[in-house]
Amino acid sequence: MTDAGGKKVASETLLKVEGITKIFGTLKANDGVDFDIVPGEIHALLGENGAGKSTLVKMLFGSLQPDGGTIYWRDSAVSITNPMQARALGIGMVFQHFSLFESLSAAENIALSLGGDVTLSKIAAEATRVSHEYGLPIHPDRLVGELSVGERQRIEIVRCLLQQPELIILDEPTSVLTPQEAEKLFATLDKLRAEGKSILYISHRLEEVQRICDRATVLRHGKVVGHCNPRDETAKSLAAMMVGEDIHSIERSEISAGPSSEEPVMVIDGLSQPASSPFSVPLSGITLSVRPGEVVGIAGIAGNGQSEFFEAISGERLQDKGSRVMIRGNEAGRLGPSGRRRIGAAFSPEERLGHGAVPSFSLSENLLLSRHASDRKAYIGPLGTIRRGALTKTLERIVKALDVRKSGYDPAASSLSGGNLQKVILGREFDRSPALLIANQPTWGVDAGAAARIRQEIIDLARNGAGVLVISQDLDELLEIADRIAVMSDGELSETVPAETVTRETLGLMMGGATPEKHHEERVATMEAGQE
Amino acid sequence: MSFEMAEAILLTIATAATPLLIAALGELVVERSGVLNLGVEGMMVMGAVTGFAAAQLSGSPWIGVLAAIVAGAVFSMLFAFLTLSLATNQVATGLSLTILGLGLSGMIGESFIGTPGLKLQSWVIPGLSEIPLVGKFLFAQDPIFYISILLTICVWWFIFRTRAGLTLRAVGDSHGSAHALGIRVIRIRYLAVLFGGACAGLAGGQLSLVYTPQWVENMTAGRGWIALALVVFASWLPWRVVAGAYLFGAVTIAQFHAQAQGIAIPSQFLSALPYLATIVVLVLISSNRRMTMRNTPASLGKPFVPER
């Protein structure tokens, strides 16, 4: 084991794991993992999606039980059978997909992870104190369901700090933050380190890890492939350790024809709509056009109206009049998803299981989901019967074109990994060569190889003459593939700017321009006026 | 209407409302934990028959009450085992609990048909019960009435004022988050279902030991289902359950009185009133989508299987 040290290694390790193994069915999610954490360090756990990072930390926090190996806490072997016990030892956790309760207040959420009979008012006071001390502003009395993603994360962190942990595990904490919010988080982490706390920082963002972490453990396919000091490495060498093979760099040719010369393939004109539920975001005055041949990117922190915007363009929610959404010169605002597909549009939603695909249905049946109207002749026979042969042929074509890995010939959608299922869902649309593609978070939770492949296909589709709109939280992705970028914040969309003129930082400032909580009261008012 | 009659009507409304109130409070706790148990009717009828039989065999209506509670609780564990340990569909399992309960109670109760029952005696509080109009209503009732009022206060206090109640609400809101925090989701749901079963059993016992002290097959006559509707009507708030239960009690009693007065409406139409009222109330409540969405426990009816 490399004692790589930009920092002096303390004599005592806080946590050590040896040979940890976890098996799900036939998959070895963790295979003999070894590493250790010393007091007062920020230790990175690096690895791409599916490498086994989350499985590993769930075992450290007692949510999962290892099938083999030993965990040592302050040099004595422990078995952590549940999260209560992990907390009692001094391990705290900030989850990537928060473990919060939307219908409860922030203070109640915090109370649930503290033992004993502390009153809510005491907890609220204590939480406010900690939140001031570490620069993490929260409102203890507000319902979590009404809060922005950033504030939810702050509640998770405050909840964790109130338990006086020695080791804090953070799972992909910056994936939901603007670059500026991330800076504030890093300051908090520095302060914690200075107090002698240890932090296990899970990420696949290399720059961050290089900036704030003292040591790193890299996982690939459930195995440790190396320990290092991230500051001694380059982003490239870290990426090579993480991915283990060369990811094809994306080829992006210039747009051939002058984009302004052609008619836009989609025009959105003053799209506004009230929120459909207490916890959703209203849209106001969105105007945007997408021309053939270009990729337009929409950046923004999750929960700022992206899913509502997607459902509005896909026709899952109709507009007040047809001309709000024009697709290839047709008024589409009053058309449902099938109507919009028939005039050349294609859609790929953020959630794969349950929105883009029916989990228990086979892949070929899932193809029919978005193709039954646009390709009716090909897939639907007399009396409305389904042509199964045609569907499986299409599936074979998609599997071949995008190198989809699956078990069995036509398995259930739920049995595929995130990356492979995403390939099928997008491949289903690429396969019909649409004139317009709207993709929401196309590579969210997808491994690096699949993500590169998907991005390349998106660019190729555009360069072959389609207009593409990509909604993504991943700024690097947008900077890589988009020609123009706009930012969505609290249900409003900024002007688009050419991608080559912006940086992560400028986009971050645009994203943070209006914080969702600021507009909450207005939002409730709009909703009450608009509904019923 | 005379004064004495108004007094008597108030008294009977309470008797008709009490089983609905108790069963609905139990189901409210169950649903707050995220479980939808449609077997209330089945547990209630099991409580009714067991309570009646135990009272007959022991000669004590109080033994009957206890037996009714135990029967409802034991019967609910069948539902809990399937839905919580085997992750079966809650709607279908609840239905099968009702079907089995109606069948089993019919078989157990067959020999008791026509047997005169034992009635739980009222507790009359001297002095206070002499207060005009409300005296009898509040202070000359059967013991289960007092239990129902106490139960309402306890359930409200438990849900909103205790740590355990907070945990219950958390489990109903998001079992995934609760599990991640180390809360024992399945255990809490077992306890909630057990409580719901005990309440339904007690409600059934009230029917066969207080309301109409005899055994008639299917004597619950849909009250378990009305209790389920009351929970929705009350948007999962205990004090609103009281309001709903007494509203339905009033409808039931009004219907009896109308029949007794010989009003020229066929008795069948009057008997249909509580059922029609349930539908009307459900429509009124559910059409306010915003309010229903805010109050429905978010994981209601969804099976929970922890990752291993």
Added chain:
Amino acid sequence: MRIELVRRPNPSALYSALSPLLALAITAALGAVMFALLGKAPHLALYSYFIEPLTEVWSIHELLIKAAPLILIAVGLSVCFLSNNWNIGAEGQFIMGAIAGSALPILAPDFQGPLVLPAMLIMGMLGGMAYAAIPAVLKARFNTNEILSSLMLVYVAQLFLDWLVRGPWRNPEGFNFPESRNFHADAILPEIMSSSGRAHYGFVFAIIAALVVWFTLNRTLKGFEIRVLGQSPRAGRFAGFSYTTTVITTFLIAGALAGLAGISEVSGAIGQLRPVISPGYGFTAIIVAFLGRLNPLGIVAAGLVLALSYLGGEAAQITLGVSNKVSNVFQGILLFSVLACDTLIHYRIRIAGPARAE
């Protein structure tokens, strides 16, 4: 000891086929225990319950008579349940179908001829559909819980029938018995093979309905739409399928089939309206639908099994002197067993010790 479920990556085809049989075996075993507790010899009881009714031709006819409404209703319910619409008011739709169809021979006894029966059947289906439309529209329009509304309507339908046969539709020549007049010959659903038994064409309708619905569900876009919306409503909306249309369509299909079952029962097996025309077919059909794994062809088999439990109950009452209520208990146990066994399709079951060995 604790039971742990481990999700299978793909549903097990083996257990899909095996689970109904396993459930039947469990039910038989529990039944044997129950009979032993009642002081009856289990093997004799099970024999008279499940085998004896199958030994004579007339008895098989009776089986088909009981199976017909169960299959018809359950096939309709399977469409509802697959689309996640919990219509549990089929009993009410059955009654309303029977009432609507009977209106013709009761109110216009002089209108006779070959048109009467088809008209009655159509009216019966329309009656069931109209009654099923109430919870459907309330759900689609007001988001009203269909479980509760459809069930409440069962009680209303029963009371309505009761009022009719004691009031306006009572047989004027019937000595004040609560019964309607007897249907004239043209209003009686004919028997399939009258030489050997009473089974009427209701069973043929049931088989046709099962085949048509099976084809629609599994081979057509409409069936796909119903299944998608049942599994994930959001994916259905993304596909461009209409939630409201499907809610209403599936309820109407179920209502039509329950109504057809109702009028077939009245005109085929009873021959008049009475205060009670169903021994709970509408509820037993829920069990049939699940035992048949919501597959119309499986439902045909399941319907025959449940019909047997009715006949067996009657037979056991005569030969063993046990209450025919035992049938209802059997049915309840069977549904529990089916649901429990279905867990095996999606999960592997692991028994864990009280605490984990370390």
